[in-house]
Amino acid sequence: MQEKDKNKLEEKFKPILENSSHVSWKPRTMLYPLPAVMISCGENEDDYNIITVSWVGTICSNPPMCYISIRPERHSYEIIKRTKEFVINLSNEDLAEATDWCGVKSGKDFNKFKEMKLTHQKGKMVDAPIIMESPLCIECKVKEIISLGSHDMFIAEVVNIQANAQYIDKESGIFDFQKANLITNSHGRYYKLGEEIGKFGWSLKKK
Amino acid sequence: MQEKDKNKLEEKFKPILENSSHVSWKPRTMLYPLPAVMISCGENEDDYNIITVSWVGTICSNPPMCYISIRPERHSYEIIKRTKEFVINLSNEDLAEATDWCGVKSGKDFNKFKEMKLTHQKGKMVDAPIIMESPLCIECKVKEIISLGSHDMFIAEVVNIQANAQYIDKESGIFDFQKANLITNSHGRYYKLGEEIGKFGWSLKKK
Numbered sequence: 001m002q003e004k005d006k007n008k009l010e011e012k013f014k015p016i017l018e019n020s021s022h023v024s025w026k027p028r029t030m031l032y033p034l035p036a037v038m039i040s041c042g043e044n045e046d047d048y049n050i051i052t053v054s055w056v057g058t059i060c061s062n063p064p065m066c067y068i069s070i071r072p073e074r075h076s077y078e079i080i081k082r083t084k085e086f087v088i089n090l091s092n093e094d095l096a097e098a099t100d101w102c103g104v105k106s107g108k109d110f111n112k113f114k115e116m117k118l119t120h121q122k123g124k125m126v127d128a129p130i131i132m133e134s135p136l137c138i139e140c141k142v143k144e145i146i147s148l149g150s151h152d153m154f155i156a157e158v159v160n161i162q163a164n165a166q167y168i169d170k171e172s173g174i175f176d177f178q179k180a181n182l183i184t185n186s187h188g189r190y191y192k193l194g195e196e197i198g199k200f201g202w203s204l205k206k207k
Numbered sequence: 208m209q210e211k212d213k214n215k216l217e218e219k220f221k222p223i224l225e226n227s228s229h230v231s232w233k234p235r236t237m238l239y240p241l242p243a244v245m246i247s248c249g250e251n252e253d254d255y256n257i258i259t260v261s262w263v264g265t266i267c268s269n270p271p272m273c274y275i276s277i278r279p280e281r282h283s284y285e286i287i288k289r290t291k292e293f294v295i296n297l298s299n300e301d302l303a304e305a306t307d308w309c310g311v312k313s314g315k316d317f318n319k320f321k322e323m324k325l326t327h328q329k330g331k332m333v334d335a336p337i338i339m340e341s342p343l344c345i346e347c348k349v350k351e352i353i354s355l356g357s358h359d360m361f362i363a364e365v366v367n368i369q370a371n372a373q374y375i376d377k378e379s380g381i382f383d384f385q386k387a388n389l390i391t392n393s394h395g396r397y398y399k400l401g402e403e404i405g406k407f408g409w410s411l412k413k414k
Contacts, residue, residue: 009324013340022369024331027271033391057264059276060355064234069266101410117216124231148267158234166227177394184240187384194401203308
């Protein structure tokens with residue numbers, strides 16, 4: 001990076017450093033913002049369920065692998081442990097209310113698809129259902145379950161993606177993440193994405 | 208949920224369903240938006256390094272545990288494998304440029320702290336440095352490394368949090384995530400957080 005750009009960074013960071021000190025806190029979960037998703041599971045209509053999880057992520061690019069972490073007392077836990085399958089359904093503005101509701105209520109008490117007026121369709125590579133209203137559904141097969149404490153981590157391979165055609169750019173064939181209006185979960189609050197700051201590699205292109 | 212609220216959901220979802228169909232794609236990494244973070248590592252100034260990773264998340268609440276996944280060819284991989292420590296530094300608008308740059312460049316070629324004019328300080332519970340300009344730093348100790356393919360997953364326990372005092376509300380003592388201006392990474396683009404849609408449990412409070 002050029003000296004003048006470095007000097008600009010130094011100037012920017014100076015007041016940040018001067019006005020701040022760090023305070024140590026006991027360990028807690030503070031990593032945000034996170035993807036807002038609904039996990040669908042079950043092998044037939046009778047036991048289809050939806051659980052909203054915060055602990056979800058990608059763990060490998062090739063093969064594509066994801067994880068979710070769930071408390072053993074949750075209704076979906078036994079279903080996913082038995083069927084070894086789940087679907088990660090990305091959430092957007094239209095689905096925000098359902099995403100919240102499915103995180104608060106239990107599948108022991110409600111048929112969440114019916115309550116939230118969501119539509120299920122059997123996955124292509126898994127028996128677990130996708131949520132048709134979701135812009136993008138990630139079908140996963142569980143490879144390993146690791147007990148960590150309050151949560152068990154389900155390590156899974158992505159076996160298929162179902163993308164809603166209305167968000168696929170007709171010319172490029174690329175999924176338009178911006179058009180999909182994905183939302184994010186930051187410490188229990190749901191947000192729309194705001195202004196774009198830059199695209200991967202933009203820091204190199206600055207003059 | 209009340210019938211009239213369910214009917215509202217049904218009306219909302221009707222056009223979404225009618226105008227859409229899902230297209231199957233081969234497995235790929237499509238889970239977004241993700242936290243924008245810089246990982247700092249190393250046990251002394253000579254080998255301090257920063258790596259920007261996309262594959263990062265919380266995997267357990269109690270004990271608090273996180274993971275990062277890194278390609279073995281990355282410069283930080285050997286450092287973290289050897290020292291069994293790293294720090295997750297949350298990124299915000301001020302740090303966006305450095306976050307991008309640290310994801311593109313290698314610690315083999317640059318001293319990233321110096322290049323980005325960032326300030327290191329030894330962690331409280333780890334020798335790895337925190338990035339002083341970050342609003343919140345999560346000190347982690349590696350418990351297990353799992354080889355998955357292109358990436359190895361470093362499973363770690365959170366051993367300390369360092370929160371920048373300027374974002375801690377003086378009355379409540381709570382870390383103000385909104386004030387910290389965290390940013391998110393959605394498929395290679397950095398975004399500010401936008402409008403708040405609701406807070407955990409808001410779907411129950413609606414009339």
